[in-house]
Amino acid sequence: MPAQHFDKTDLKILATLQRDGRLSNVELAETVALSPSPCLRRLKQLEESGVIRQYVALLEPARLGLGLQAFVRVSLEKRGTTYAKQFSEAVSHWQEVINCFAMTGEMDYLLQVYFEDLEHFSRFVMDKLLQHPGVADVKSSFVLHEVKRSTALPLNHLESILS
Amino acid sequence: MPAQHFDKTDLKILATLQRDGRLSNVELAETVALSPSPCLRRLKQLEESGVIRQYVALLEPARLGLGLQAFVRVSLEKRGTTYAKQFSEAVSHWQEVINCFAMTGEMDYLLQVYFEDLEHFSRFVMDKLLQHPGVADVKSSFVLHEVKRSTALPLNHLESILS
DNA sequence: CCTGAAATACTTTTTCC
């Protein structure tokens, strides 16, 4: 699954949809300087190839009462892969956890989590994380403010590949 | 900007759009068991109130040649707020940086970054991060694999508020 | 591989109940 062949127009389409995922095909075609039919052809191809994974609405955490964002570093006791599997399974069910990555370094997992307040956070750590079998260590850092928040991946490294 | 008043239908709309941001109003209305007109009324209101921040397409990093994901913890020398402002400004221009948070704890900033490979990563650290005035320390961890990847915020904590 | 045009099908929007 290496990078396929994209031309400039493909990259424009991807860049545009990363900013506004609700554009109609006609609007998209305009912004990438193409007529609707080839634009739609390309779009379908990009969707089917899996480069475009999903279209989503991004919500504002603060407006939903989720005023506290944190990153939690978790390490597990090493007993084969049993704990790891269990932990992955549990994480996928915990709704506070938006993202979870298995990491290199001192900690095994990095969790990105949202909470209403510190009490909510405390319950999460006490009742879920620390109750979970194999969890050896938990360290948390809280987000003071968001300097940059985005979902858009860089694409310009692909521009050099094409003419 | 605390949580406004949402009823069950509002929450269904938000939950649905978090999963599929391209649904038309008619489709959305069907899935939340409402007719199109009140559904559109609610949607517009949710958009204008700012709960819905943006609609985006999510791309697949691996398909774009971005096989290396990392979290970089940065601390700055403490000299008033000058360095902090400069750093925030720089970060917003660095395309490798998807997210940047000012944090509590040992490190001042946590950066989520994507790279083609280790060489690309190395250039970023050497040429950008370490060249930047005031950067005192840089520590990196790499993502081994994604256990959970999402953009959907939890909403069920709001359900208890309503009847 | 793109353009343009034409037909078809939907969606949005509005008004009223």
Add this chain to the structure above:
DNA sequence: GGAAAAAGTATTTCAGG
């Protein structure tokens, strides 16, 4: 909140360059 009508767009296909 629902229904229906009207207007406006989008999608899709096809012929042609």
